[in-house]
Amino acid sequence: METIAGIDATLLARIQFGFTVAFHIVFPAFTIGLSAFIATLEIMWLRTRRDHYHTLARFWTKIFAVSFAMGVVSGIVMEYQIGTNWSRFSEIIGNTLGPLFAYEVLTAFFLEASFLGIMLFGWNRFPPWLHTLASVVVAFGTALSGFWILAANSWMHTPAGYAIENGITYPVDWLQIIFNPSFPYRFTHMMIATYLTTALVIAATGARYMLNHRFEAEARTMLKMGLGMLAVLAPLQALVGDLHGLNTLKYQPAKIAAIEAHWDGAHPAPLVLFAWPDAKTERNLYEVSIPKLGSLIITHDWNGLFKGLRDFKPADRPPVVPVFFMFRLMVGLGLLMIAIGVVGVLLMWRRRLPQSTWFLKPLARAWPLGFIALLAGWMVTEIGRQPWIAYGVLRTADAVSPVGAAQVLTSLALFVLVYFVVFSVGIWYINKMINKGPLPSLPGPETLPNRPLAGGRPVDKEPI
Numbered sequence: 001m002e003t004i005a006g007i008d009a010t011l012l013a014r015i016q017f018g019f020t021v022a023f024h025i026v027f028p029a030f031t032i033g034l035s036a037f038i039a040t041l042e043i044m045w046l047r048t049r050r051d052h053y054h055t056l057a058r059f060w061t062k063i064f065a066v067s068f069a070m071g072v073v074s075g076i077v078m079e080y081q082i083g084t085n086w087s088r089f090s091e092i093i094g095n096t097l098g099p100l101f102a103y104e105v106l107t108a109f110f111l112e113a114s115f116l117g118i119m120l121f122g123w124n125r126f127p128p129w130l131h132t133l134a135s136v137v138v139a140f141g142t143a144l145s146g147f148w149i150l151a152a153n154s155w156m157h158t159p160a161g162y163a164i165e166n167g168i169t170y171p172v173d174w175l176q177i178i179f180n181p182s183f184p185y186r187f188t189h190m191m192i193a194t195y196l197t198t199a200l201v202i203a204a205t206g207a208r209y210m211l212n213h214r215f216e217a218e219a220r221t222m223l224k225m226g227l228g229m230l231a232v233l234a235p236l237q238a239l240v241g242d243l244h245g246l247n248t249l250k251y252q253p254a255k256i257a258a259i260e261a262h263w264d265g266a267h268p269a270p271l272v273l274f275a276w277p278d279a280k281t282e283r284n285l286y287e288v289s290i291p292k293l294g295s296l297i298i299t300h301d302w303n304g305l306f307k308g309l310r311d312f313k314p315a316d317r318p319p320v321v322p323v324f325f326m327f328r329l330m331v332g333l334g335l336l337m338i339a340i341g342v343v344g345v346l347l348m349w350r351r352r353l354p355q356s357t358w359f360l361k362p363l364a365r366a367w368p369l370g371f372i373a374l375l376a377g378w379m380v381t382e383i384g385r386q387p388w389i390a391y392g393v394l395r396t397a398d399a400v401s402p403v404g405a406a407q408v409l410t411s412l413a414l415f416v417l418v419y420f421v422v423f424s425v426g427i428w429y430i431n432k433m434i435n436k437g438p439l440p441s442l443p444g445p446e447t448l449p450n451r452p453l454a455g456g457r458p459v460d461k462e463p464i
Contacts, residue, residue, distance in 0.1 A: 010400045012408040013085040016415060018382075020077050023419050025378060026371050027071030032146055032191070033198025034064045035139035037225070038119075042132040051440065052217040057135075058123060059218075059438035063430055065120055070426045077415070085408060086389075089399035093390055096162050096169045096177060097152045104148035112141035143191065150190055154183040156390045157381070158251045169393065181251055185244040186381075192237045193377065196337060197370030199229035203344070204367035205434055207360040210353075218438045224348060230341030237334060242297075249298060252391060253307045254316060255384035258323040260294050265308035269294035277320040282310055318386045326376040326383070333373035340366065 038060050045053035082090055090098075118126060118134035126134075161176025162169045171177055203226025209219035249256045256262075261277040261284050262269045271293035275284035295304040309317055340363065347353040353360075389396040 007405065009403055009405040009408050010397050012405055012412060013081075013400050013403075014396065016085065016408060016412040017078075017081055018379075019412070020074065020081065020415060020419070021378070022375055023423060024071065024074035024078060026197075026374065027067050027074060028142070028145070028149075029190075029194040029197055029371075029374055030201070031064060031067050031071055032139075032142040032194040033196075034060060034067065034201075035135070035142045036195065037198055037202060038064060039132070039135040039139040040225075042128075042135050046128060046132055052221060052438075055438045055440050056218050056221060059433075061120060061135075062433055066426055066430055066433075068116075070423060073422070074419075084411070085401050085403065086399055087401040089389060089394065092167060092394055092399070093156075093169055096171050097155065099171070100148055100152040100155075100178070104145055108141050108145035108148060111144065112138050115141070146191060146194070147187060150187040151178045151180070151183055154186045155180045157186070157385055158182040159390055159393050162393075164393075169390075182244075182247055185240065185247045189237070189240050189244050189377075192233050192240060193370075193374050195229060196233050196237060197374055199226045199233070200337065200340075200370040201367045202226035203230065203340075204364050207364040208434075209437065211357065211360050211364060215437050220354075223344070223353060227341055227344030227348065230337055231345040232341070234334065234338040234341050238338070241334070245298065249306060252385065254309070254312050254318060255323070255381075256298060257307055257309045257312070258318045258320045258384055259327045259380065260298065261320060261324045262294065262306070262308045263310050265305060265311045268292045268303050268305065269298065269308075271297060272324075275324070277324050279314075279317070279320055315387065318384045323380055323384045326379040330373050330376040330380060333369050333376070336369065337373075 038057050041053050041057040041060070044050075045057060115134040115137040118131060119138050122131050122134065155177055158181040159169075160180040161171065161173035163172050164170070202222045206219040206222030206226060209215045210223065245256065257265070258277075260269055261272050261275055263282050263284070268291075270289035270291045272284060272287060272289045275287040275289070278285050292302050295306070296302050298304065298306055309320065343359060344353065344363070347356050347359060385391055387395050387397065389399045
């Protein structure tokens with residue numbers, strides 16, 4: 001097999017897919033949470049008629065438009081890669097997963113597209129109740145899109161409802177395929193993650209304005225809603241994560257063993273706080289751990305036993321080092337979010353939040369934490385599935401296209417170059433809109449549909 005610097009086409013294809021997914025996943029996750037936030041603001045505006053809710057809804061809708069566009073563009077690349085680099089995956093699994101992606105387009109994407117125009121351009125063209133309804137429908141559509149994508153991805157982790165004929169999978173029971181054993185846990189875990197990620201961005205933006213004494217009414221609303229969501233959802237995410245872990249233990253025990261860097265299944269597992277897992281010697285170097293606490297967390301029994309990595313053939317073990325460290329990064333950031341939410345709510349309750357610069361300054365810079373935790377969790381679940389692309393059905397090495405390493409490396413280099421240029425401009429533009437802030441609406445004509453992103457112009461020249 002052709003290799004470049006010891007790396008074959010399969011690993012290069014995995015790196016390319018991982019790179020593009022890492023860019024793609026953050027935008028749909030942000031838009032799912034942001035659309036729900038916008039819909040909530042519009043409902044609150046309808047109920048109270050307080051102008052700052054309306055101002056905030058219009059402000060975040062502009063940011064939603066840019067994020068949505070980048071999510072769509074990066075999603076198209078994913079389909080391209082499946083056809084070029086993973087043709088065997090499409091051939092063997094396509095009968096089962098292909099319809100799920102089609103359902104996502106026919107239901108969620110068409111639903112979003114039908115009402116997105118009203119949401120973006122209909123502020124002065126439709127009654128407020130209809131515009132609010134459009135925003136609610138778009139929020140539902142983004143969540144529905146996540147439903148189908150998570151159904152397909154969860155099936156790859158816990159396949160069900162299929163039969164194999166001549167090496168090809170065929171659907172037998174669609175309800176089992178969609179609601180496969182890991183889907184309820186993975187879907188709930190992911191949806192909460194999207195709302196947490198967005199809540200942290202909202203709270204960080206509010207803190208930024210509060211520190212600069214700008215848009216103080218809007219800043220207070222963003223802080224209250226963002227920190228309130230963190231205080232409620234971050235502890236709930238910990239509970240859902242525990243249930244998800246129990247489900248993973250049942251269906252993907254090798255992944256749990258890698259997460260815990262647990263080698264010997266004959267003894268209760270310690271909670272490994274830090275170590276360097278060494279696959280060659282099958283032990284942990286420089287380990288710092290708490291005896292038996294790992295078993296208590298995983299099995300809910302102080303002396304509980306679960307399979308260690310030595311219980312699996314080396315060829316069936318996932319890469320331990322990235323799974324082990326990314327899980328700890330995800331959990332650490334999750335605990336930090338719980339702390340931010342609890343402290344923020346306490347400060348609000350005691351009416352000390354605007355004066356607590358010691359809290360607002362780090363909060364204003366904490367906006368990336370949700371995205372980092374999201375990516376870390378995705379790496380845990382996807383790398384932890386290896387060496388399978390569909391667990392127990394198809395190995396990753398058997399799913400790759402018959403293409404050379406040089407071709408994959410060339411396309412990877414082009415993707416890296418284009419993505420950094422295009423998405424750097426997009427993120428810069430979002431930051432420019434945030435710097436400008438949620439300016440109040442001005443009387444005058446509505447923004448024309450062919451200029452929806454006129455968010456960087458001076459206020460005295462911008463018809464909003």
